[in-house]
Amino acid sequence: MNPQQYNGNFNNNYNNGNYGSFDEKNQNFVNIEKNDYNPNYYNSSYEYQNNNRYNSYISGKSITSSPKKKNYWKKITLSVIVVIAIVLCTLVGVKIYKNLNKKNRTVMIYMVGSDLESVSKQGTFSISDIGAEKIDLKNTNIIMMAGGAKVWHNDTVKADKIGIYELEENGFVLKKSFPIENMGSSKVLEQFLDYSYNNYPSDNYDIVFWNHGLGAIGLEHDEVADDFLSIKELDDAFKNSKFNKKKLELTIFFNCLSSNLQIAKVMKNYSEYMVASEEILYMSKALNRFGFLSKIKPDDNGYDIAHKFIKQSNKVVSEYNGTHRKKVDSTLSIIDLTKIDELDKNLNEFFDSIDVNKNYMDIANIRRSLYTYGNVQTTDYDVVDLYSLVEELMSLSNNKQKFSNLLKSIKKSIVYTSSLNSYSNGLSIYFPYYGSNK
Numbered sequence: 001m002n003p004q005q006y007n008g009n010f011n012n013n014y015n016n017g018n019y020g021s022f023d024e025k026n027q028n029f030v031n032i033e034k035n036d037y038n039p040n041y042y043n044s045s046y047e048y049q050n051n052n053r054y055n056s057y058i059s060g061k062s063i064t065s066s067p068k069k070k071n072y073w074k075k076i077t078l079s080v081i082v083v084i085a086i087v088l089c090t091l092v093g094v095k096i097y098k099n100l101n102k103k104n105r106t107v108m109i110y111m112v113g114s115d116l117e118s119v120s121k122q123g124t125f126s127i128s129d130i131g132a133e134k135i136d137l138k139n140t141n142i143i144m145m146a147g148g149a150k151v152w153h154n155d156t157v158k159a160d161k162i163g164i165y166e167l168e169e170n171g172f173v174l175k176k177s178f179p180i181e182n183m184g185s186s187k188v189l190e191q192f193l194d195y196s197y198n199n200y201p202s203d204n205y206d207i208v209f210w211n212h213g214l215g216a217i218g219l220e221h222d223e224v225a226d227d228f229l230s231i232k233e234l235d236d237a238f239k240n241s242k243f244n245k246k247k248l249e250l251t252i253f254f255n256c257l258s259s260n261l262q263i264a265k266v267m268k269n270y271s272e273y274m275v276a277s278e279e280i281l282y283m284s285k286a287l288n289r290f291g292f293l294s295k296i297k298p299d300d301n302g303y304d305i306a307h308k309f310i311k312q313s314n315k316v317v318s319e320y321n322g323t324h325r326k327k328v329d330s331t332l333s334i335i336d337l338t339k340i341d342e343l344d345k346n347l348n349e350f351f352d353s354i355d356v357n358k359n360y361m362d363i364a365n366i367r368r369s370l371y372t373y374g375n376v377q378t379t380d381y382d383v384v385d386l387y388s389l390v391e392e393l394m395s396l397s398n399n400k401q402k403f404s405n406l407l408k409s410i411k412k413s414i415v416y417t418s419s420l421n422s423y424s425n426g427l428s429i430y431f432p433y434y435g436s437n438k
Contacts (some may be wrong), residue, residue: 005263043107043229065214106141106202106248108162110192112183112211112221113157115147122283124154126210126254126290132167134294141200142167142293145192148211148222162188164195175199182225189220189229189237197242205243206305207271213255213281215374215381216262216430220255231266238270247272249302252309256280257374257381259333263430265344265412268337275306275334278385278428279373282328287316303415306334310418317420333417333426343409350390350406353399366392367433371423380436386410387425 117123123146133140146152147162156172157163162181164174176195181188196205211220212228220229229237240245250273253259259276267274292312296305310332321327356363370388374381387410394403410427417426 008017025409037130045247047290077266081165096433097358102201102203103141104139104202105204105206105296106196106200106302107293107296108205108207109142109144109146109181110147110189110207110211110220111144111148112213112220113146113152114221115149116211116283117149117153118151118223120283120362121153123149123152123157124155127154127156127172127283127284129288129290130172130173130293132169135167136296136298137167137169140157140293140296141202143196143200144185145188147178147180148220148224150223153409163178166200166425174426177345179377182222182227184218184220184222184229184233186225186229186233186237186240189234190241193237193243197246204249204302205246206248206252206302208252208254209258210254213253213258213277214416215257215260215428216380219253219258219263231262231414232362234263235266238266243270249273250305252306253277254281257312257428259331259335259427260383261340261344261347261386261427264337264340264427268340270300271337272414273306273334274304275309275332278331278333278383278424278426279329280376281391282317284320286323287313287328289313289316291316301357307416309412310334314418329420331419331421331424331426333419334415335398335427336413336415339409339413343413346402346406346409347390350393350397350399350402353402354393355396355398359396362396363393364433367431371427374432378436379434380415382430382432382434382436383428384425384431385423385425386429387414387430388423389429 040062061072077324111123111126113123127146130142144164144167146157146165146166149160150157150362156165156174160180162178162183163174164176166175167173178191183189193207209219213219214221214228216231218230218234234268251267251271251274253263253274253276256277258281259274259278263276264274289312292305292309293306295312300308313332314330317328317330321324354363366389367384370384370392371378372381372385373385387407390403390406390410394400397403410425414426417424419426
Protein backbone atom coordinates (compact mmCIF):
# COMPACT_ATOMS: atom_id res chain seq x y z
CA MET A 1 0.00 0.00 0.00
CA ASN A 2 1.15 3.51 -0.73
CA PRO A 3 1.65 5.47 2.48
CA GLN A 4 0.08 8.51 0.88
CA GLN A 5 -3.07 6.46 0.13
CA TYR A 6 -3.11 5.27 3.69
CA ASN A 7 -2.89 8.78 5.05
CA GLY A 8 -5.44 10.11 2.62
CA ASN A 9 -8.07 7.40 3.28
CA PHE A 10 -7.69 7.84 6.99
CA ASN A 11 -8.00 11.60 6.86
CA ASN A 12 -11.09 11.47 4.60
CA ASN A 13 -12.87 9.04 6.90
CA TYR A 14 -11.96 11.03 9.95
CA ASN A 15 -13.11 14.33 8.45
CA ASN A 16 -16.45 12.78 7.39
CA GLY A 17 -17.29 12.00 10.96
CA ASN A 18 -16.33 8.35 10.85
CA TYR A 19 -13.61 6.61 12.76
CA GLY A 20 -11.70 3.96 10.96
CA SER A 21 -9.46 1.05 11.60
CA PHE A 22 -7.14 -0.22 8.93
CA ASP A 23 -8.00 -3.58 7.39
CA GLU A 24 -4.63 -5.25 6.74
CA LYS A 25 -6.10 -7.95 4.45
CA ASN A 26 -8.11 -5.66 2.11
CA GLN A 27 -5.72 -2.73 2.46
CA ASN A 28 -8.51 -0.22 3.20
CA PHE A 29 -10.41 1.29 6.08
CA VAL A 30 -13.43 -0.23 7.77
CA ASN A 31 -15.77 2.50 8.93
CA ILE A 32 -17.03 2.38 12.43
CA GLU A 33 -19.83 4.60 13.65
CA LYS A 34 -19.09 6.92 16.48
CA ASN A 35 -21.47 5.05 18.73
CA ASP A 36 -19.68 1.78 18.04
CA TYR A 37 -16.26 3.15 19.04
CA ASN A 38 -14.68 1.24 21.91
CA PRO A 39 -11.78 3.26 23.28
CA ASN A 40 -10.40 0.29 25.16
CA TYR A 41 -10.14 -1.74 22.01
CA TYR A 42 -8.51 0.94 19.93
CA ASN A 43 -6.06 2.23 22.52
CA SER A 44 -3.13 0.76 20.63
CA SER A 45 -0.87 1.50 17.67
CA TYR A 46 -1.06 -0.08 14.25
CA GLU A 47 1.86 -1.26 12.24
CA TYR A 48 2.12 -1.22 8.51
CA GLN A 49 3.68 -4.54 7.51
CA ASN A 50 6.16 -3.08 5.03
CA ASN A 51 8.48 -2.26 7.97
CA ASN A 52 6.83 1.18 8.26
CA ARG A 53 5.04 2.09 11.43
CA TYR A 54 2.04 4.42 11.55
CA ASN A 55 0.15 5.74 14.51
CA SER A 56 -3.64 5.41 14.47
CA TYR A 57 -5.40 8.52 15.71
CA ILE A 58 -8.61 8.21 17.65
CA SER A 59 -10.54 11.29 18.68
CA GLY A 60 -7.54 13.35 17.68
CA LYS A 61 -5.27 11.64 20.26
CA SER A 62 -1.99 9.89 19.50
CA ILE A 63 -1.49 6.37 20.71
CA THR A 64 2.27 6.13 20.99
CA SER A 65 3.55 2.80 22.21
CA SER A 66 2.80 -0.81 22.86
CA PRO A 67 2.58 -2.33 26.38
CA LYS A 68 6.00 -3.91 25.83
CA LYS A 69 7.54 -0.53 25.07
CA LYS A 70 5.89 1.01 28.10
CA ASN A 71 7.25 -1.70 30.34
CA TYR A 72 10.69 -1.24 28.81
CA TRP A 73 10.74 2.48 29.48
CA LYS A 74 9.33 1.94 32.96
CA LYS A 75 12.24 -0.38 33.73
CA ILE A 76 14.76 2.12 32.34
CA THR A 77 13.22 4.96 34.36
CA LEU A 78 13.16 2.85 37.51
CA SER A 79 16.82 1.87 37.00
CA VAL A 80 17.84 5.49 36.56
CA ILE A 81 15.94 6.48 39.71
CA VAL A 82 17.60 3.68 41.67
CA VAL A 83 21.09 4.71 40.46
CA ILE A 84 20.44 8.37 41.32
CA ALA A 85 19.15 7.36 44.75
CA ILE A 86 22.27 5.26 45.42
CA VAL A 87 24.57 8.10 44.36
CA LEU A 88 22.69 10.63 46.50
CA CYS A 89 22.70 8.31 49.49
CA THR A 90 26.43 7.70 49.05
CA LEU A 91 27.19 11.43 48.84
CA VAL A 92 25.00 12.17 51.84
CA GLY A 93 26.61 9.30 53.72
CA VAL A 94 30.12 10.55 52.95
CA LYS A 95 29.15 14.05 54.04
CA ILE A 96 27.61 12.75 57.27
CA TYR A 97 30.70 10.61 57.89
CA LYS A 98 33.01 13.57 57.33
CA ASN A 99 30.92 15.79 59.59
CA LEU A 100 30.89 13.17 62.32
CA ASN A 101 34.68 12.89 62.09
CA LYS A 102 35.30 16.60 61.64
CA LYS A 103 37.46 18.12 64.34
CA ASN A 104 38.09 21.66 65.39
CA ARG A 105 41.73 21.78 64.26
CA THR A 106 44.36 19.86 62.32
CA VAL A 107 48.03 20.62 63.00
CA MET A 108 50.34 19.40 60.23
CA ILE A 109 54.05 18.84 60.95
CA TYR A 110 56.41 18.74 57.98
CA MET A 111 59.53 17.17 59.50
CA VAL A 112 62.53 16.86 57.18
CA GLY A 113 65.08 15.12 59.37
CA SER A 114 68.35 15.91 57.54
CA ASP A 115 71.56 15.86 59.61
CA LEU A 116 69.61 17.27 62.55
CA GLU A 117 68.23 13.76 62.96
CA SER A 118 70.91 11.53 61.46
CA VAL A 119 73.73 13.21 63.43
CA SER A 120 72.06 14.88 66.44
CA LYS A 121 68.78 12.94 66.94
CA GLN A 122 66.82 16.19 67.11
CA GLY A 123 63.88 14.81 65.15
CA THR A 124 63.60 11.89 67.56
CA PHE A 125 63.74 14.25 70.55
CA SER A 126 60.99 16.42 69.05
CA ILE A 127 58.75 13.42 68.29
CA SER A 128 59.17 12.16 71.86
CA ASP A 129 58.10 15.60 73.12
CA ILE A 130 54.68 15.19 71.46
CA GLY A 131 52.86 13.17 74.08
CA ALA A 132 49.37 12.01 73.11
CA GLU A 133 48.27 11.78 76.73
CA LYS A 134 48.66 15.55 77.13
CA ILE A 135 46.94 16.60 73.89
CA ASP A 136 43.20 17.04 73.29
CA LEU A 137 42.90 14.52 70.44
CA LYS A 138 39.10 14.69 70.54
CA ASN A 139 39.27 18.17 69.08
CA THR A 140 42.70 18.23 67.43
CA ASN A 141 44.37 16.13 64.74
CA ILE A 142 48.18 15.95 64.83
CA ILE A 143 49.48 14.77 61.45
CA MET A 144 53.17 14.44 60.61
CA MET A 145 55.08 13.73 57.40
CA ALA A 146 58.65 12.60 58.17
CA GLY A 147 61.63 11.69 56.02
CA GLY A 148 64.65 13.33 54.45
CA ALA A 149 67.29 11.83 56.77
CA LYS A 150 69.75 9.03 56.05
CA VAL A 151 69.21 7.62 59.55
CA TRP A 152 66.35 7.85 62.07
CA HIS A 153 66.96 7.03 65.72
CA ASN A 154 63.48 5.86 66.70
CA ASP A 155 61.11 2.98 65.95
CA THR A 156 58.42 5.19 64.42
CA VAL A 157 60.08 6.74 61.36
CA LYS A 158 61.95 4.60 58.84
CA ALA A 159 64.77 5.87 56.65
CA ASP A 160 63.78 3.79 53.60
CA LYS A 161 60.52 5.64 52.97
CA ILE A 162 58.58 8.82 53.57
CA GLY A 163 55.67 8.36 55.93
CA ILE A 164 52.54 10.23 57.00
CA TYR A 165 51.72 9.55 60.65
CA GLU A 166 48.72 10.37 62.83
CA LEU A 167 49.04 10.88 66.56
CA GLU A 168 46.81 8.40 68.37
CA GLU A 169 46.49 7.44 72.02
CA ASN A 170 49.59 5.24 71.93
CA GLY A 171 51.74 7.54 69.79
CA PHE A 172 52.26 8.16 66.09
CA VAL A 173 50.79 5.54 63.74
CA LEU A 174 51.79 5.21 60.08
CA LYS A 175 48.85 6.02 57.79
CA LYS A 176 50.49 6.23 54.38
CA SER A 177 53.98 5.68 53.01
CA PHE A 178 55.75 6.85 49.86
CA PRO A 179 58.96 5.77 48.14
CA ILE A 180 61.96 7.97 48.94
CA GLU A 181 61.47 11.35 47.29
CA ASN A 182 62.96 14.80 47.74
CA MET A 183 61.18 16.53 50.62
CA GLY A 184 62.89 19.71 49.51
CA SER A 185 60.59 19.74 46.47
CA SER A 186 57.20 21.38 46.10
CA LYS A 187 55.68 18.07 44.93
CA VAL A 188 56.12 16.21 48.22
CA LEU A 189 54.93 19.14 50.34
CA GLU A 190 51.88 19.48 48.08
CA GLN A 191 51.10 15.77 48.57
CA PHE A 192 51.20 16.19 52.32
CA LEU A 193 48.97 19.27 52.25
CA ASP A 194 46.33 17.59 50.08
CA TYR A 195 46.41 14.34 52.04
CA SER A 196 45.84 16.22 55.30
CA TYR A 197 43.04 18.32 53.81
CA ASN A 198 41.24 15.35 52.22
CA ASN A 199 41.52 12.93 55.14
CA TYR A 200 41.26 15.17 58.19
CA PRO A 201 38.31 17.55 57.80
CA SER A 202 38.64 20.42 60.25
CA ASP A 203 37.38 23.90 60.90
CA ASN A 204 40.96 25.18 61.17
CA TYR A 205 44.38 24.12 59.93
CA ASP A 206 47.94 24.99 61.00
CA ILE A 207 51.33 23.80 59.80
CA VAL A 208 54.70 23.44 61.52
CA PHE A 209 57.81 23.39 59.34
CA TRP A 210 60.63 21.51 61.08
CA ASN A 211 64.21 21.56 59.78
CA HIS A 212 66.99 23.96 58.82
CA GLY A 213 66.16 27.49 57.75
CA LEU A 214 68.21 29.50 55.26
CA GLY A 215 66.51 32.88 55.45
CA ALA A 216 65.50 34.20 52.03
CA ILE A 217 67.32 31.28 50.36
CA GLY A 218 64.74 28.77 51.58
CA LEU A 219 64.21 26.03 54.17
CA GLU A 220 63.68 22.27 54.72
CA HIS A 221 66.97 20.69 53.62
CA ASP A 222 66.60 17.05 52.53
CA GLU A 223 69.80 15.21 53.44
CA VAL A 224 69.15 12.26 51.11
CA ALA A 225 68.50 14.42 48.03
CA ASP A 226 70.87 17.19 49.20
CA ASP A 227 68.28 19.78 48.27
CA PHE A 228 66.17 22.38 50.06
CA LEU A 229 62.78 23.97 49.52
CA SER A 230 63.25 27.35 47.86
CA ILE A 231 60.77 30.15 48.52
CA LYS A 232 59.37 29.69 45.02
CA GLU A 233 58.86 25.97 45.68
CA LEU A 234 57.17 26.83 48.96
CA ASP A 235 54.80 29.07 47.03
CA ASP A 236 54.21 26.45 44.31
CA ALA A 237 53.32 23.74 46.83
CA PHE A 238 50.59 25.84 48.46
CA LYS A 239 49.38 27.34 45.19
CA ASN A 240 48.79 23.87 43.71
CA SER A 241 47.23 22.42 46.89
CA LYS A 242 43.77 22.61 48.44
CA PHE A 243 45.10 25.37 50.70
CA ASN A 244 45.15 27.71 47.74
CA LYS A 245 41.53 28.44 48.69
CA LYS A 246 41.40 27.36 52.34
CA LYS A 247 43.75 29.54 54.39
CA LEU A 248 45.74 28.21 57.30
CA GLU A 249 45.22 29.98 60.59
CA LEU A 250 48.87 29.69 61.59
CA THR A 251 52.24 28.74 60.10
CA ILE A 252 54.98 27.92 62.62
CA PHE A 253 58.53 27.91 61.30
CA PHE A 254 60.53 25.60 63.53
CA ASN A 255 63.48 26.75 61.44
CA CYS A 256 66.30 29.23 61.75
CA LEU A 257 66.11 32.70 60.16
CA SER A 258 62.51 32.34 58.91
CA SER A 259 60.92 35.47 60.36
CA ASN A 260 61.79 37.06 57.06
CA LEU A 261 59.87 39.46 54.81
CA GLN A 262 60.51 37.40 51.67
CA ILE A 263 58.95 34.32 53.33
CA ALA A 264 56.08 36.38 54.74
CA LYS A 265 55.29 37.69 51.25
CA VAL A 266 54.70 34.09 50.13
CA MET A 267 52.78 32.90 53.19
CA LYS A 268 50.43 35.91 53.23
CA ASN A 269 48.48 34.17 50.46
CA TYR A 270 47.96 30.98 52.47
CA SER A 271 48.02 31.78 56.18
CA GLU A 272 46.63 34.40 58.55
CA TYR A 273 49.57 34.40 60.97
CA MET A 274 53.09 33.09 61.10
CA VAL A 275 55.48 32.71 64.03
CA ALA A 276 59.21 32.40 63.41
CA SER A 277 62.70 33.41 64.51
CA GLU A 278 64.93 36.09 63.01
CA GLU A 279 68.03 34.40 64.39
CA ILE A 280 69.23 30.80 64.70
CA LEU A 281 66.57 28.67 66.42
CA TYR A 282 68.44 26.32 68.69
CA MET A 283 67.42 22.71 69.24
CA SER A 284 68.31 20.43 72.08
CA LYS A 285 66.89 17.46 73.96
CA ALA A 286 66.29 19.90 76.80
CA LEU A 287 64.35 22.37 74.61
CA ASN A 288 60.82 20.94 74.40
CA ARG A 289 59.24 23.54 72.13
CA PHE A 290 56.43 21.15 71.08
CA GLY A 291 54.95 21.37 74.56
CA PHE A 292 52.60 24.07 73.24
CA LEU A 293 50.47 21.37 71.53
CA SER A 294 49.13 20.19 74.89
CA LYS A 295 47.88 23.71 75.63
CA ILE A 296 45.70 24.15 72.52
CA LYS A 297 42.04 24.73 73.41
CA PRO A 298 39.01 24.39 71.06
CA ASP A 299 38.30 28.13 71.12
CA ASP A 300 41.91 29.17 70.35
CA ASN A 301 42.64 31.06 67.14
CA GLY A 302 45.90 31.29 65.21
CA TYR A 303 47.23 34.18 67.26
CA ASP A 304 46.46 32.38 70.54
CA ILE A 305 48.36 29.28 69.45
CA ALA A 306 51.31 31.34 68.16
CA HIS A 307 51.49 33.07 71.52
CA LYS A 308 51.47 29.70 73.31
CA PHE A 309 54.31 28.49 71.09
CA ILE A 310 56.43 31.53 72.00
CA LYS A 311 55.56 31.24 75.68
CA GLN A 312 56.58 27.58 75.69
CA SER A 313 59.82 28.39 73.85
CA ASN A 314 60.70 31.20 76.22
CA LYS A 315 60.08 28.90 79.17
CA VAL A 316 62.41 26.15 77.93
CA VAL A 317 65.07 28.63 76.77
CA SER A 318 65.04 30.28 80.20
CA GLU A 319 65.40 26.89 81.88
CA TYR A 320 68.17 25.90 79.48
CA ASN A 321 70.14 29.12 79.97
CA GLY A 322 69.79 28.73 83.71
CA THR A 323 71.56 25.35 83.67
CA HIS A 324 74.06 25.69 80.79
CA ARG A 325 77.19 27.77 80.53
CA LYS A 326 76.65 28.45 76.82
CA LYS A 327 73.53 30.60 76.50
CA VAL A 328 71.13 30.47 73.54
CA ASP A 329 69.40 33.45 71.97
CA SER A 330 65.69 33.79 71.23
CA THR A 331 64.14 36.15 68.65
CA LEU A 332 60.58 34.90 68.10
CA SER A 333 57.70 37.01 66.81
CA ILE A 334 54.14 36.75 65.52
CA ILE A 335 53.48 38.29 62.10
CA ASP A 336 49.98 39.30 61.00
CA LEU A 337 50.19 38.25 57.35
CA THR A 338 47.10 40.26 56.39
CA LYS A 339 49.21 43.42 56.86
CA ILE A 340 52.13 42.37 54.63
CA ASP A 341 50.76 43.86 51.40
CA GLU A 342 50.55 47.29 53.01
CA LEU A 343 54.02 46.89 54.48
CA ASP A 344 55.51 45.87 51.14
CA LYS A 345 53.88 48.83 49.36
CA ASN A 346 55.17 51.35 51.91
CA LEU A 347 58.63 49.77 51.87
CA ASN A 348 58.94 50.16 48.12
CA GLU A 349 57.74 53.76 48.31
CA PHE A 350 60.30 54.48 51.02
CA PHE A 351 63.15 52.96 48.99
CA ASP A 352 62.03 55.04 46.00
CA SER A 353 62.51 58.15 48.11
CA ILE A 354 66.26 57.40 48.40
CA ASP A 355 68.68 58.31 45.61
CA VAL A 356 70.69 55.09 45.43
CA ASN A 357 73.37 56.41 43.09
CA LYS A 358 74.00 59.49 45.16
CA ASN A 359 73.95 57.65 48.49
CA TYR A 360 75.50 54.31 47.49
CA MET A 361 78.49 54.46 49.84
CA ASP A 362 76.36 55.64 52.75
CA ILE A 363 73.92 52.77 52.15
CA ALA A 364 76.80 50.28 52.04
CA ASN A 365 78.26 51.59 55.29
CA ILE A 366 74.86 51.46 57.01
CA ARG A 367 74.35 47.89 55.83
CA ARG A 368 77.81 46.85 57.05
CA SER A 369 77.12 48.26 60.51
CA LEU A 370 73.94 46.23 61.01
CA TYR A 371 73.88 42.89 62.76
CA THR A 372 73.61 40.05 60.21
CA TYR A 373 71.68 37.00 61.36
CA GLY A 374 73.16 33.54 60.99
CA ASN A 375 76.77 34.73 60.79
CA VAL A 376 77.78 32.09 63.34
CA GLN A 377 77.25 29.59 60.52
CA THR A 378 77.96 31.48 57.29
CA THR A 379 77.76 34.93 55.69
CA ASP A 380 75.58 33.56 52.88
CA TYR A 381 72.22 34.50 54.38
CA ASP A 382 72.60 38.32 54.26
CA VAL A 383 69.51 39.07 56.37
CA VAL A 384 69.17 42.03 58.74
CA ASP A 385 66.42 43.41 60.99
CA LEU A 386 63.97 45.38 58.86
CA TYR A 387 63.08 48.01 61.47
CA SER A 388 66.74 48.71 62.26
CA LEU A 389 67.56 49.04 58.55
CA VAL A 390 64.73 51.49 57.93
CA GLU A 391 65.70 53.64 60.94
CA GLU A 392 69.30 53.89 59.70
CA LEU A 393 68.23 54.76 56.14
CA MET A 394 65.77 57.43 57.26
CA SER A 395 68.34 60.24 57.01
CA LEU A 396 68.88 59.45 53.31
CA SER A 397 65.21 59.72 52.37
CA ASN A 398 63.82 62.88 50.75
CA ASN A 399 60.31 62.11 52.03
CA LYS A 400 59.83 61.83 55.77
CA GLN A 401 56.14 60.94 55.35
CA LYS A 402 57.13 57.78 53.49
CA PHE A 403 59.38 56.88 56.41
CA SER A 404 56.57 57.47 58.90
CA ASN A 405 54.09 55.37 56.87
CA LEU A 406 56.57 52.52 56.69
CA LEU A 407 57.27 52.45 60.42
CA LYS A 408 53.54 52.31 61.13
CA SER A 409 53.01 49.41 58.75
CA ILE A 410 55.96 47.48 60.26
CA LYS A 411 54.44 47.87 63.72
CA LYS A 412 51.04 46.71 62.43
CA SER A 413 52.58 43.61 60.89
CA ILE A 414 54.65 42.55 63.91
CA VAL A 415 51.86 41.99 66.43
CA TYR A 416 54.02 40.33 69.08
CA THR A 417 57.75 39.93 69.58
CA SER A 418 59.95 38.37 72.22
CA SER A 419 63.70 38.78 72.01
CA LEU A 420 66.65 38.30 74.34
CA ASN A 421 68.69 40.92 72.48
CA SER A 422 68.23 44.63 71.79
CA TYR A 423 68.61 44.68 67.99
CA SER A 424 65.84 42.27 66.95
CA ASN A 425 62.41 43.77 66.34
CA GLY A 426 60.62 40.75 64.85
CA LEU A 427 61.03 40.74 61.06
CA SER A 428 64.16 40.55 58.92
CA ILE A 429 64.81 41.36 55.26
CA TYR A 430 67.29 40.05 52.72
CA PHE A 431 69.69 42.93 52.00
CA PRO A 432 72.87 41.68 50.27
CA TYR A 433 76.24 42.82 51.46
CA TYR A 434 78.47 39.77 51.28
CA GLY A 435 76.74 38.77 48.04
CA SER A 436 76.90 34.98 48.12
CA ASN A 437 76.57 33.29 44.73
CA LYS A 438 73.74 31.24 46.26
